[in-house]
Each structure stands twice: as structure tokens, then as C-alpha cells.
Amino acid sequence: MHPTLTVFESSPDRGRGLARDMRVRWALEEAAVPYNVRLVSFEAMKQAAHLARNPFGQIPAYEEGDLVLFESGAIVLHIAQRHAGLLPADAGARARAIMWMFAALNTVETPIVEREAASYAERGKAWQAEHLAMLDARVSERLEALSRHLGDRRWLDGAFSAADILMVLVLRRLEGSGLLEHFPALLAYIARGEARPAYRRAFDAQRAVFEATRGG
Numbered sequence: 001m002h003p004t005l006t007v008f009e010s011s012p013d014r015g016r017g018l019a020r021d022m023r024v025r026w027a028l029e030e031a032a033v034p035y036n037v038r039l040v041s042f043e044a045m046k047q048a049a050h051l052a053r054n055p056f057g058q059i060p061a062y063e064e065g066d067l068v069l070f071e072s073g074a075i076v077l078h079i080a081q082r083h084a085g086l087l088p089a090d091a092g093a094r095a096r097a098i099m100w101m102f103a104a105l106n107t108v109e110t111p112i113v114e115r116e117a118a119s120y121a122e123r124g125k126a127w128q129a130e131h132l133a134m135l136d137a138r139v140s141e142r143l144e145a146l147s148r149h150l151g152d153r154r155w156l157d158g159a160f161s162a163a164d165i166l167m168v169l170v171l172r173r174l175e176g177s178g179l180l181e182h183f184p185a186l187l188a189y190i191a192r193g194e195a196r197p198a199y200r201r202a203f204d205a206q207r208a209v210f211e212a213t214r215g216g
């Protein structure tokens with residue numbers, strides 16, 4: 001019985017692979033786990049059937065037998081713990097990979113999401129420019145520290161891991177912001193992630209959903 005991933009029927013990211021189901025798709029593809037997809041509309045996400053999968057009425061949700069999970073980072077960790085290739089066997093290296101998963105979602109993603117929210121929600125406000133400048137600086141501090149850590153490493157800590165799935169996709173949220181261009185090491189890191197066959201399969205699968213609904 002394949003697991004089922006619940007995703008946007010019509011993603012606001014318009015097929016750019018920025019919605020958080022992309023993380024789970026990529027992890028499943030790296031682990032060579034076939035999966036089913038359930039599409040939900042914005043309305044259906046707020047109704048009882050989906051709230052039972054995700055009490056916050058969001059996507060993704062993940063079902064595997066009678067196990068029901070939400071929170072993309074937790075789903076990726078679950079997949080990584082059950083299948084080889086996404087977390088190191090060595091206990092110390094595994095702990096560091098999980099550390100980097102948290103760093104991606106807490107330390108790096110948080111200012112990026114704050115910045116994105118301010119760029120939408122504060123449009124036209126007198127203080128937006130000053131606030132965005134402050135948020136850009138905060139994001140750039142994180143990018144600088146991450147770039148310095150990466151140096152000439154291919155991945156965050158030794159072999160490719162679930163942490164790189166999360167970090168590459170968190171960084172992709174900055175595409176178009178002009179901030180990544182100051183950090184060539186991060187652009188190269190993202191490109192390495194995007195060049196992986198599993199990434200391509202995951203991206204193409206979420207893109208196909210957008211193409212199908214766009215036609216509709």
C-alpha cells in the first residue's frame with residue numbers, strides 16, 4: 001500500500017515547486033518510494049475530512065497505513081528514518097543532519113517567510129520600505145553565515161541528506177528577491193540540489209498537477 005500525500009489542487013506557486021509538498025515529494029523520490037496524491041481545494045482544506053489530517057487546515061498531509069502526519073519537516077524526517085539514503089548511519093552524523101533540518105526550518109526559513117509576508121501584507125504602507133530593508137538585512141545575515149559554513153562543501157554536512165532537501169527548498173523561496181545573487185556558493189548549492197534526478201522527478205510531478213488544473 002503506497003503512502004498518500006495531500007497537496008494543493010491548484011497551488012498559488014503556479015507550478016514553481018515552492019509549496020511545502022515539494023519537500024515530501026523530493027524525499028519520497030530520493031527514497032524511491034512510490035506514492036499516491038490527493039488533491040484538495042482551498043475550501044476542502046478547511047473542512048472536517050482534511051482537518052482530521054492536518055488540524056491547521058494546510059497542506060501537506062501524509063498518510064501511510066493508519067499513520068497520519070502533517071508538518072512537512074516531520075514527514076521528511078519520518079521518511080528519512082524509514083528509508084536509506086536520507087540520514088547517515090553514524091549516530092553523530094545523523095544528529096548533525098537533524099540539527100541542520102531544524103536550522104533550515106527555524107533559523108533560515110523564518111526570516112525568509114517574514115520577509116515574504118511583509119512584502120505582500122505591507123504593500124503601500126509608509127513603513128514597508130524601511131521594514132523590508134531590515135528584513136533583507138536579517139535574511140542576508142543568515143545567507144552569509146550559511147554560505148560561510150558551506151564553503152567548498154557539496155552538502156551541508158558530509159553526504160547529501162534530508163537536511164539538504166529542506167535547505168535547498170527554503171533557499172529557493174528567495175528566487176527573484178535579488179538576495180541570493182550576492183552568494184554564489186548558495187546559488188551553486190541550490191543548482192546541485194536541482195540537478196539531482198529525484199529532485200527533477202519531484203518537480204515534474206508537482207508541475208504536472210499545475211499544468212493539468214491550468215488546462216481545466
Ligand SMILES: N[C@@H](CCC(=O)N[C@@H](CSCc1ccc([N+](=O)[O-])cc1)C(=O)NCC(=O)O)C(=O)O
Pocket residue numbers: 011012013014018019020021045057058059060070071072073
Ligand atoms: N509548517 C507547515 C506549514 C504548511 C504550509 O505553510 N502550508 C501552506 C502551503 S505551503 C506554503 C506556501 C504557499 C504558497 C507558496 N507560493 O509560492 O505561492 C509557497 C509556499 C498552506 O497550506 N497554505 C494554505 C493555508 O494556510 O490555508 C509545514 O511545513 O507543513
